[in-house]
Amino acid sequence: MTLGPWFDYTINGLVVGNIYALLAVGLALIYGVSHLINFAHGSVYMVGAYIGWLCITYLGTPLPVTLAAVVAGSALIGVAIERIGLRPLQGSPRIAPLLATIGIGLVLDQVMQLLFTPDPRGVALQVPAWRIQIGDGTIGALDLLIAGIGIVSAGFLYFFLRFTKLGWAVRATALDRDAAQQCGVDVNRVNMAVFAIASALGGVSGFLVGMYYNSIDPNMGYHAGLKGIIAQMIGGMGNVPGAIAGSLLLGLVESYGIAAFGTSYRNLFAFVVMILILVLKPNGIFSRGRSLPPEPLTGTFIAPSAPIRIPMWLVVMLALAALALPLIVRNGYYLQTLGIGWLYAVLAISLTLVAGTAGMISLGQAGLLAIGAYASGLLAIKLHLPVSVTIPAAGVITALLGTLIIFPSFRLRGHYVTIATLGVGEIVTLTILNWDSLTNGPVGLTGVPPLSAFGVPLLSGTWVYEIGLCALIILALLQWRLLGSHLGRTLRAIRDDDVAARSYGIALDRYKGLAFGVAGFTAGITGALMAHVFSYVNHETFTSQVSLLALTMVILGGLGNVSGAILGAVALVSLPEMFRVLAEYRMLIYGIALLLLIRFRPQGLLGTV
Amino acid sequence: MIAFRRREVLGFIACAFTPPIPALAQSKEPVLIGVTGPLTGQYAQYGAQWKKGFDVALDEINAAGGINGRPLAYVFEDSQSDPRQTVTIARKYVADERIVVEVGDFSSAASMAASPIYQAAGLVQFGFSNSHPDFTKGGDYIWSNAVNQKDEMPLLADFVRDLGLKRVAILHLNNDWGRTAKDLLVAAIKERGGDVVGSEAYLADEKDFRSAIVRARSSNPDSLALISYYPDGAQLTRQIRQAGITQPIIAGGSIYSPKFLELGGAEVNGVLTTVPFFPGDPRPQVQSFVKAFEAKFKEEPDAYNGRAYDTFILLAAVMRQFGTERKAIKEGLSKIKDVPSVVYGKVAFDSETRRVANPFVSRIEVKNGKWAAYEGGKITR
Secondary structure, eight states, rough: OOOHHHHHHHHHHHHHHHHHHHHHHHHHHHHHHHHOTTHHHHHHHHHHHHHHHIIIIIIIOOOHHHHHHHHHHHHHHHHIIIIIIIIIGGTTHHHHHHHHHHHHHHHHHHHHHHHHHHHBBBOOSSSSOOEEEEEEEEHHHHHHHHHHHHHHHHHHHHHHHHHHHHHHHHHHHOOHHHHHHHHHHHHHHHHHHHHHHHHHHHHHHHHHHHHHHOOOOOOOHHHHHHHHHHHHHHHHHHOOOHHHHHHHHHHHHHHHHHHHHHGGGHHHHHHHHHHHHHHTTTOOOOOOOOSSOOOOOOSSOOOOOOOOOOOOOHHHHHHHHHHHHHHOOOOOOHHHHHHHHHHHHHHHHHHHIIIIIIIOOOOHHHHHHHHHHHHHHHHHHOOOHHHHHHHHHHHHHHHHHHHHGGGTTOOTTTTTHHHHHHHHHHHHHHHHOOOOOHHHHHGOOOOOOOOEOOOOOSSSSHHHHHHHHHHHHHHHHHHHHHHHHHHHHHHHHHOOOOOHHHHHTHHHHHHHHHHHHHHHHHHHHHHHHHHHHSBBBBSSSOOOOHHHHHHHHHHEEEEEEOOHHHHHHHHHHHHHHGGGGGGGGHHHHHHHHHHHHHHOOOTTTOOOO | OHHHHHHHHHHHHHHHSSOOOOGTTSSSOOOEEEEEEOOOSTTTTHHHHHHHHHHHHHHHHHHTTTTTTEEEEEEEEEEEEEEHHHHHHHHHHHOTEEEEEEEEEEHHHHHHHHHHHHHHHHHEEEESSOOTTTTTGGGGGGEOOOOOOHHHHHHHHHHHHTTTTOOOEEEEEESSHHHHHHHHHHHHHHHHTOOEEEEEEEETOOOOOOOHHHHHHTTTTTTTEOOOOOOHHHHHHHHHHTEEEEEEEEEOOOGGGGHHHHHGGGGGGOOEESSSSTTTOOHHHHHHHHHHHHHSSSSSOHHHHHHHHHHHHHHHHHHHHHHHHHHHHHHHHHOOOOEEETEEEEEOOOOTTEEEOOOOOOOEEEEEEEEEEEEOOOOOO
16 A cells, blocks of 8 residues: 555654644643743653653553553652742742743753763563554554543543633633632642643653653653644644644644655754744634733733942943953963853843843844854855954844844744744754755854954964953943933833833834844854854854853843843853863752742842843 | 662762772872763763773773873863863863873864864874864874774775665764765765665754655665664664665664664664674673673673773873873874774874774674674675
8 A cells, every 4th residue: 555655744744743742732731821831841751751661660560550650750740840949939020930940941851860871761662562554654552542642631631621620720720810819719729730730741741752762861851842832832822722733733844844855854844833823823823813812911021120230430340350360360271261251241241132121031042143153154264254354244144134033023922932032043053954055054164263363363262261351341331332322211111011112102123123133243243253262163052052041141140231141141151160070960050050040039130120 | 770870970070089099009190181071961871981981991001000100090071062161171171281181072073173272282182982084184183093984984885885785875863973974975885886865864852753764765775874873773773664664774883882772672683784893892802891891880881982991091001101291192192003902903093194094893783682793795685
């Protein structure tokens, strides 16, 4: 029986979509109730896989017992995440729980890696090994089991939400948390129940997927979680049946994308579809309306606070002291570390303009760095232009290109901006990977010339330090000047209430465009400097981890706060260096630091401006 | 088991502060090797494998009196195999006078970013996993005992030709390593009269290859070639077999690991590859290493364990003969001859290319769930 490859691509798409669905359902449930994109969901999925593996390998449990253990264990983790990680953040700005889930995910991944080593492990197959021939491919018992569990759990959720008291409470809480509480619903218990159910589902899917591929590892959760988020975005945030349909659709789109263009285009397709859905139908493909539901605004997205003012003379003194530091410190290692810290500080001030001042929490800043780095690197390598020309040119190119690709997401708000910019960042790196003729594809740019002045290469740690610092001082002054002008006031007005700002006659798109343009210029120059310092860049140099690091810096320092961003960058780049002796624990310590910060000082060290 | 792993990790941390010093040379300063490699992040398992190989080598070297009476020790800095961090670590090692030679990093991209710093400071950067053809072109302080892809891929193509395979579809990891290897393999297969009918590039974090496999199958190949590491290689093999494709699978040596068998299950039987190191190899130095390794870690060593071990044995031999000055090590590398090696038999370097002269590989296959020497001839279908 041969039905041609397109039939096989369709089946393959459905099989993969089936796997995404289990994750997407849990994410949709959590979003539906707490309006929170749970970035820790992928980590729960990974922990569930390990629980199953432990049961099979050490206790030899049969499948039903293993499943029960995975459900119980993952539900407990979910409850713990809600109780310890998220409940104390009630009443804090809504950015806090979002970042907390990112931090929790990081901590879980690192703890599991320490306990079980990063080595992938095989999970013994506990279902019959028969396979059915369909078209030219086959599907196995596990495919059917996964589909069955997906459908049964969706049915169970439907029943639970419609016909049980707790289910009604969940829906009431989802509609209006405060009103539900006033009617006597124990909102905390509802939240805890939701996290337990969603995490149990996530854990089961991790275990089944581990068995499906006969392979689990502590890093398996991040990308799986991201795919789940995209899938539920396609189906409509918080829409449980939509999440299943969205997952199948995502699987199909990826499979057809591979068929038409090749395997390396898979993720590019996934992210492009996500952006299209966000822009055209932000409520998912099954919704009627084009506009987003109003986000329940009890408290704004960003923490208001009184910023700590640093007196001008102190800033000048500190800058002079920093410039003179290489006269005392001669160790290239310390200077390099601090120099890289300055470069990250430039990145952080570029982000604090869009995230802090304009209120668009961006997780795509690494994409801007990548554009800047490649622009400058390519101009220097292919056209042999001097570095003093290529770096400012990279800034301008990034400003234009970056604003252009982020422009479609301007009318999004809150979480949606974060997800859209994350997608844009990924699209940039995946385009770099696939645009072979321009970017050398996966091989990357080797031999990017070092920073130089009048033909003399400036290679030493001292030069990295001084050039980074000068770029920082110049761009920080520029931004500080900008924020003091009417532009800064206008942007803050948009952040605090865009409806009010619009009714005062402010053209939102133009001002947001201006903010992204300046931020793109600054980030582009940072990326260009980094390319010349590292001498090598490829598509993996600027990953979403870099965007996350930049956002953490900005939040550590205080949103919209230029000196705060610099403080945050220096702290977060030099902090991991301090922990270098504890190599394996470094990322864990970093995650815990992030969580403590969100819990105890969400407005940042220096406060939001 | 879990508790054991934890102790091991803590033990290593303790080692990092107080390097193991044999009774023989308690009063002497240790000779320090600076290693950079991934201990966290997506390549973390490879750094963990390196450490096991290094530790077995150190036991052997220090039991035999270390480096002329001084113990040998190493510091391991976690770079996550990220070019930004290797550059920073390079500055650190260069400034630290106790470090006499640097080993690593894992990926060629991350290693090559740091090369200019080592070269400028005159500290040998010794990459033992850097098969990128351009790696040692960074300068006369940049050395490698990894099999250059330019040597390895023709050897793999020879194997393809000797098997009588003519129409190959390649599936490769889409990073700098996979891409370079693929281009070299395509050229080598064509030189030998074969044809490459399709090639698919996949990303390191993917697990589902069904659609990639349908594409490869549509080109109607008589065999599939994989350029993969063991986790993705095992995954690909499983899914190729589950798709009902029975053509022979031949893979680059990087899939070689006991883990490949665990993750691939029954489906990996019959997979062919070429490897520079193979614990079933009867040579005595291989067998004594395998024994020591199994006694210490209760598992069979794999390719990176073997290469890591080999690297320290080689560097110790250079330091014993030529001294522990940074410059002496560089000059020693070009002069040293006949160091016993579990990978090569005997090692000597070509002082022009700074690579090992005349590498060889063994042809092996998975037979009944075990790695075994390949004894078959042509595959007749």
